[in-house]
Amino acid sequence: MEKDVTIYDIAKLLQLSPATVSRALNDHPAINSNTKVIIASKAKEMGYRSNMFASNLRRQRTSTIGVIVPRLDSAFMSTVLAGMEKVANEANYNLIISQSLESFKKEVANTKTMFDSRVDGLLVSLASDTENLDHFNTFFRKGIPMILFDRVIEQKNCTNIVIDNVKAGYEATAHLIDQGCRRIMHITGSIKRNVYADRLKGYRLALMDHGLEGADELVKITNLTREDGVQAAADIQQMNSPPDGLFVASDFCAVSCMGALMQAGVSIPDDMAVVGFNDDPVAQVIQPSLTTIHYPGQEMGEIAAQSLINHLNGLLRINTTNTILLNYELIVRKSSQRHL
Amino acid sequence: MEKDVTIYDIAKLLQLSPATVSRALNDHPAINSNTKVIIASKAKEMGYRSNMFASNLRRQRTSTIGVIVPRLDSAFMSTVLAGMEKVANEANYNLIISQSLESFKKEVANTKTMFDSRVDGLLVSLASDTENLDHFNTFFRKGIPMILFDRVIEQKNCTNIVIDNVKAGYEATAHLIDQGCRRIMHITGSIKRNVYADRLKGYRLALMDHGLEGADELVKITNLTREDGVQAAADIQQMNSPPDGLFVASDFCAVSCMGALMQAGVSIPDDMAVVGFNDDPVAQVIQPSLTTIHYPGQEMGEIAAQSLINHLNGLLRINTTNTILLNYELIVRKSSQRHL
DNA sequence: TTGTAAGCGTTATCAT
DNA sequence: ATGATAACGCTTACAA
Numbered sequence: 061m062e063k064d065v066t067i068y069d070i071a072k073l074l075q076l077s078p079a080t081v082s083r084a085l086n087d088h089p090a091i092n093s094n095t096k097v098i099i100a101s102k103a104k105e106m107g108y109r110s111n112m113f114a115s116n117l118r119r120q121r122t123s124t125i126g127v128i129v130p131r132l133d134s135a136f137m138s139t140v141l142a143g144m145e146k147v148a149n150e151a152n153y154n155l156i157i158s159q160s161l162e163s164f165k166k167e168v169a170n171t172k173t174m175f176d177s178r179v180d181g182l183l184v185s186l187a188s189d190t191e192n193l194d195h196f197n198t199f200f201r202k203g204i205p206m207i208l209f210d211r212v213i214e215q216k217n218c219t220n221i222v223i224d225n226v227k228a229g230y231e232a233t234a235h236l237i238d239q240g241c242r243r244i245m246h247i248t249g250s251i252k253r254n255v256y257a258d259r260l261k262g263y264r265l266a267l268m269d270h271g272l273e274g275a276d277e278l279v280k281i282t283n284l285t286r287e288d289g290v291q292a293a294a295d296i297q298q299m300n301s302p303p304d305g306l307f308v309a310s311d312f313c314a315v316s317c318m319g320a321l322m323q324a325g326v327s328i329p330d331d332m333a334v335v336g337f338n339d340d341p342v343a344q345v346i347q348p349s350l351t352t353i354h355y356p357g358q359e360m361g362e363i364a365a366q367s368l369i370n371h372l373n374g375l376l377r378i379n380t381t382n383t384i385l386l387n388y389e390l391i392v393r394k395s396s397q398r399h400l
Numbered sequence: 401m402e403k404d405v406t407i408y409d410i411a412k413l414l415q416l417s418p419a420t421v422s423r424a425l426n427d428h429p430a431i432n433s434n435t436k437v438i439i440a441s442k443a444k445e446m447g448y449r450s451n452m453f454a455s456n457l458r459r460q461r462t463s464t465i466g467v468i469v470p471r472l473d474s475a476f477m478s479t480v481l482a483g484m485e486k487v488a489n490e491a492n493y494n495l496i497i498s499q500s501l502e503s504f505k506k507e508v509a510n511t512k513t514m515f516d517s518r519v520d521g522l523l524v525s526l527a528s529d530t531e532n533l534d535h536f537n538t539f540f541r542k543g544i545p546m547i548l549f550d551r552v553i554e555q556k557n558c559t560n561i562v563i564d565n566v567k568a569g570y571e572a573t574a575h576l577i578d579q580g581c582r583r584i585m586h587i588t589g590s591i592k593r594n595v596y597a598d599r600l601k602g603y604r605l606a607l608m609d610h611g612l613e614g615a616d617e618l619v620k621i622t623n624l625t626r627e628d629g630v631q632a633a634a635d636i637q638q639m640n641s642p643p644d645g646l647f648v649a650s651d652f653c654a655v656s657c658m659g660a661l662m663q664a665g666v667s668i669p670d671d672m673a674v675v676g677f678n679d680d681p682v683a684q685v686i687q688p689s690l691t692t693i694h695y696p697g698q699e700m701g702e703i704a705a706q707s708l709i710n711h712l713n714g715l716l717r718i719n720t721t722n723t724i725l726l727n728y729e730l731i732v733r734k735s736s737q738r739h740l
Numbered sequence: 741t742t743g744t745a746a747g748c749g750t751t752a753t754c755a756t
Numbered sequence: 757a758t759g760a761t762a763a764c765g766c767t768t769a770c771a772a
Contacts, residue, residue, distance in 0.1 A: 068766095078743095078765085080743075110516070111457070113766090114453075137473065142499065155496070161482065176452070178453070319686065319687045345629070347663060407749075417760075418760095420759075423751090455749075456764095457749085
């Protein structure tokens with residue numbers, strides 16, 4: 061149990077003042093580059109580590125960024141967080157990560173924890189039932205910046221980082237039409253969430269543009285769980301004129317629905333062509349492999365973190381930027397490819 | 401941009417000393433319960449929040465726990481972290497979470513970050529190629545406690561929280577034998593990791609106990625990726641006497657292998673019975689659904705966090721405890737159930 | 741280029 | 757039951 065080394069210890073040994081040591085370690089321009097070298101090597105030798113708490117207390121900032129996400133357990137989110145971590149580490153920021161588990165209540169609790177931890181800024185992807193940003197008012201009032209990514213709500217003075225979900229929904233649907241589908245069902249999540257509302261919008265636009273009729277029974281709002289997928293398959297079996305195409309806003313749900321359909325004797329893609337969303341790893345292991353929309357998690361995380369840090373360093377005002385659109389890609393696999 | 405409220409502000413308004421305010425807010429027994437109420441309500445009214453940095457600096461501890469995991473993107477890990485978060489929040493600890501992405505190098509870097517953040521303790525699940533715990537020596541030297549969970553290395557003065565992977569591996573294999581399998585292949589990960597080494601041990605024991613012969617060609621060490629699953633399926637096709645049972649140490653890899661086999665015309669479970677590990681959600685959406693080993697993530701997270709916090713509070717010496725075994729469960733689904 | 745000293749907001753020791 | 761005060765380790769005017 062060794063005692064911690066402080067700048068005073070270094071200073072004493074080197075016959076310098078603590079101030080000089082502090083400045084040297086922070087690469088202050090006024091310090092002789094020679095003494096910098098001496099101090100740095102001595103610090104290393106003594107196993108010095110800066111006391112963030114003293115530093116934070118003095119500087120009145122924490123070099124900590126809070127991250128709130130709905131869930132950690134998706135490949136997408138994991139890559140987002142890897143991107144954030146990379147950028148944050150390079151800029152000497154720490155990350156505090158918490159998951160809302162899709163519960164608004166837990167999101168509010170997490171928000172409070174972040175506030176008490178005095179994070180310098182916030183990166184948030186909203187829970188499925190969050191309807192407004194009032195729980196972040198304490199942050200807004202204090203001028204603590206926040207960036208929303210993927211699951212967002214439009215808000216002035218708050219940058220959003222997203223893909224164009226309307227366009228992606230359109231493209232997914234258009235692809236199905238292209239494959240000969242004429243009656244396309246859309247299974248999606250809570251339309252309180254931009255990602256689902258927008259994909260639905262895109263779906264409807266695509267139908268219209270191709271002169272196809274929409275119908276209420278062809279749009280199912282669910283929680284996109286495994287059970288919802290199975291239920292949807294059962295419902296489809298009951299329909300008088302079942303769909304010949306299926307656009308599901310999440311791969312996992314798409315896969316479970318697909319499985320249930322196949323068990324019931326539906327042939328995919330011939331009787332029913334299917335497109336998912338997210339490019340979850342499951343899309344590639346399933347038979348037939350799932351056509352889906354891919355978008356860049358790592359990049360989204362990096363850009364979100366970098367934008368926030370730039371803002372914190374005064375290099376970019378995020379309230380002027382407002383929306384950053386990333387690219388996505390329709391990945392065509394076997395679940396939708398018909399041999400016309 | 402309001403200014404922060406301090407205990408001095410509260411003290412001034414209430415004509416008390418900051419010391420009294422501090423004690424009251426910390427529920428010190430010596431303080432009049434009446435004044436406690438007054439102070440608490442005033443604090444709330446003024447929007448006071450304790451400055452963790454001042455407090456940490458003074459107390460010489462951080463109320464922060466570092467968590468290092470190989471990856472965040474599994475349902476298992478997500479529930480582990482949810483359990484940790486729950487316990488940590490209740491005990492007023494913060495979590496700093498980072499992922500090693502299965503890289504020893506990144507694990508070392510994360511360890512350093514945790515050290516610089518002065519976490520009070522560490523909860524770690526090791527990367528697949530980590531061979532020793534030398535990178536935690538800085539922690540051991542300072543007497544900072546660490547608990548390993550799931551992916552562990554035996555070490556004195558360091559509690560491990562695991563399931564009995566030998567027994568689970570045995571049970572998975574015995575189940576296959578029970579279903580009539582006589583030639584069982586085992587696909588697993590780096591045997592540097594206890595989880596894989598132990599499951600392999602259990603597999604071998606089960607074969608022995610049932611008078612079955614093992615063979616080198618029946619054990620495949622891989623990275624348990626999707627590609628590895630596909631490759632394994634291809635290899636199986638090439639074998640002179642292919643196996644009739646398959647025990648894979650990870651569901652995801654099992655599913656991809658199963659898919660490839662089925663595409664090649666192998667019937668599951670009749671030609672080949674399959675058992676996975678982890679009870680990943682994919683096990684239920686796949687056709688046929690996958691028999692697997694389930695174990696409690698939430699509980700593992702809760703116990704790990706609680707043990708560490710108890711140790712930090714002096715309620716439990718973790719170096720005496722050493723290994724906590726949790727229960728697992730073999731969940732029999734369709735991929736292994738033969739109609740004998 | 742380096743040094744002095746005050747102060748960040750708490751908590752703990754010692755008084756009262 | 758409450759108060760005065762020093763100390764935690766660092767940064768930053770201001771001085772030299």
